Amino acid sequence: MGGAASIKDVARAAGVSVGTVSNVINRPETVGEGTRARVRAAIEQLGYVRDESARQLRSGSSRIIGLLVLDLGNPFFVSLARGAEQAARAAGLGVMVCNSAQQLADEADYLALFAEQRVRGVLLTPADAEGSGAAALRRSGVPFVLVDRLAAGLEACSVSVDDVGGGALAAGHLLESGHRRIAFAGGRHRLQQVADRRRGALQALAGRDAVLLDLEVDGLDVAAGRDAGARLLGMSPRPTAAFCANDLLALGMLQAAFAAGLRVPEDLAIVGYDDIEFAAAAAVPLTSVRQPAEAMGRTAAEMLAEETGPGGAAHRHRQVVFEPELVVRRSTSVVPLPG
Amino acid sequence: MGGAASIKDVARAAGVSVGTVSNVINRPETVGEGTRARVRAAIEQLGYVRDESARQLRSGSSRIIGLLVLDLGNPFFVSLARGAEQAARAAGLGVMVCNSAQQLADEADYLALFAEQRVRGVLLTPADAEGSGAAALRRSGVPFVLVDRLAAGLEACSVSVDDVGGGALAAGHLLESGHRRIAFAGGRHRLQQVADRRRGALQALAGRDAVLLDLEVDGLDVAAGRDAGARLLGMSPRPTAAFCANDLLALGMLQAAFAAGLRVPEDLAIVGYDDIEFAAAAAVPLTSVRQPAEAMGRTAAEMLAEETGPGGAAHRHRQVVFEPELVVRRSTSVVPLPG
DNA sequence: CCGTCGGGATGAAACGATTCAGATCGTGGG
C-alpha cells in the first residue's frame, strides 16, 4: 500500500476515464452495464475509498454536522447525542460530538474547529445566557440549531423544553405533598436552564405560604449534589424537601442524606430533573421531571438536515418546544406506589 | 456573506500573493513585518477561516482522530473519551466520537466513515472478540490503537486493563468475605472483557470449595442488571453474592434486590466493575473494580499521536496494560467502613 | 444515403490550500 488508491488508479485499472469512475459512484444509472461492472471490480480490487476532503472541496458541502454539548458526563446529553446521531445517519450525515464542559473558551475552540472543517451545520447547547456561541456562528454563516435553549427572535431553529413549566411541575408536586420549606439545589446558576427551573418553582410557590431556599452549587454533577446536601443538613429549620436542578445533583443529595441517616422521603423528599436512567435505578428511585432527550436530539438533527439539505432555501426557522413531564417515584411519596 | 472568503480574497485584499498569505499563516517568521500585519488585518477583516478540507487534500494528513466506543451510555466510556479528547487537544488534534453500541454493522459503518474522512488514526474499542474491525483497519492502512483490549501480536498499539486480574480481585474479595455461592452477571458474553473477568473469577475460586453461577444477560446496562437480579432472586439456594461484569449491571441488580426487600450486603453482597461515578453515589455505595478510564483514553490518544506525528516512522508498537484496583464500599462490607 | 438522436464515455476546468523553484531587491565584500 503506497498511499491509498485514487480515482485515477481505478480508472487506469478499469480502462476508463476518471469521469466514468465518478459516474459509477455517483450516478450509476448513466453508465453502461459492462463498464459499471468493470469499474466496480477495480474499486473492489484496489480497495479504493473515496477521499471525502476532495469531494468536499469540489462540491462545497460537508457530510458531517458538529454537536457541542454542555456535559458529556451527564447522561441526559448522552441520550440527546444518541438521538441526534440516529437522525443524522438517517440523513446520510455523520456527527462530531464535542464537550464544551460549560467552558466558554472550550466552546469557542470547538466552534472554530467546526468552522475549519466546514461542517454542514452545528447543533449547539450554549454555555452562556448571552449566546456568544450563537453569535459567532451567525457571524461565520454556519447554519445551526440551538438545543435545550429557546432561540430568541427568529435567528435560528431551536429545540427546547419549557423549563419554567418543568420547575413549576416539580415545586407544585412538592407543595401538594405538603412541603412548605423547599430547597433549590442550583441556586442562581448562570445557565439559563437552571434559572428558568428556579423561576418556575418560584411561580408555583407564589402566594402559597411556602418558601424556596437557594442552595448554590459550583457544578451540576454528583459531587456538587453531595456538597449541597451536606449544607442542606446544616440548615435550621431543615427544609423538608429539595428540588434539584438536575438528576446528578439529586443523586448526590440522596447520597448525602443516606450518609447522615436520613430517610428519603420521610425526612427529606427529593425531586430531580431530566429523568436520566440512573434516576429510576437509584436505590430510592427518584421523582424527576422528564425531558425527552432523544427526541430533542433527533428533532434538532432533522431540522438541521432540512435547513442544509436540498430545498433548504425554502427553510423557515422554527422553534420546537417540548413539554416536560413529572415522573413520580419513591423519593417523594411516603406511601409506596403500586409497582 | 456570499460564501466564505478564500485565501485568494485575502491575498487580493492585502495586495500580496496567495503564497505569502499561506506563509503568514504557517510560517510567519519568513514574512516581513509590514506584510505580515497587512495580511493579518485582511484576514481579520474578511473573517477568513482556513478550509481544512483543502489543506488536508494538499498536505495529505488530517487533524482529526476517530474514537469508536462500545457504549456511550456507559460512563466508563465517557470518561475514556474525555481523556482521549484531552490528550488529542494537547497534540492539536480533534476527536470524532462515535458509538458502535456493540453492533458489528455499526462498527463497520463508522470505520468506513473514518476511512472516507481520512482521519489521522482511530482509537477502537472492538465490538467482537475476533477483531474484524481491527482487520479492516489494517487492510485499509489506517493507524489505530486498540483500547480496552490487548492487541494480539505486534500488529498495533493497545491500551488495556488486566481483566483476568480484575475478575480475580473481585472474586477473591467475596471469597475472603466468606461467600461460597457467587453469581456472575455477564455469563458467557461474547465481549472479551466479560469473558476475561469471568475467567479471573473462576481462577480465584478454583480449589476453594466455592462455585460461580452464570447469569446470562442480553445487554450490559441497568435494565439487564435488573433482569439478572430478578432471576438471581429465584435461584435456590440463593447465591449470597454477585459479581457483575460492570457497574451498570450492578446498579440494576442493586435495584432488584431493594425491590424484593433484600438488604445489601447482609442478604446479598454485590461487586461491580469499572468504578464509575454512580457506583460511589449509589445509596448503597458499590464495591467495584476500578479501571483508570481517563488515563486509558489519554494514553491511547498519546500513542496514536506519537505514531502518526512527525518521527512516526521510528514508532514501535507498544502494549500498555493497566492494573485494576479493588475499591471496597458498603455493598460488600457488613461492618460499615470508616468514613 | 443523410441527418438526427441519444446513450455512453471522455477530458479538462475548478475547488482552496501548500509548496517550491525562481524572481526581485538591497547590501556588503572584493
Next chain:
DNA sequence: CCCACGATCTGAATCGTTTCATCCCGACGG
C-alpha cells in the same frame, strides 16, 4: 563596479474529486 547573498515575495503545479461541454457511434426515420 560587479557579484554573491539573504531576505522577501511571486506564481504555478499539485492534491482527488465532481461536473459539464463534447465527442463517438450505432440506430432510425425520411
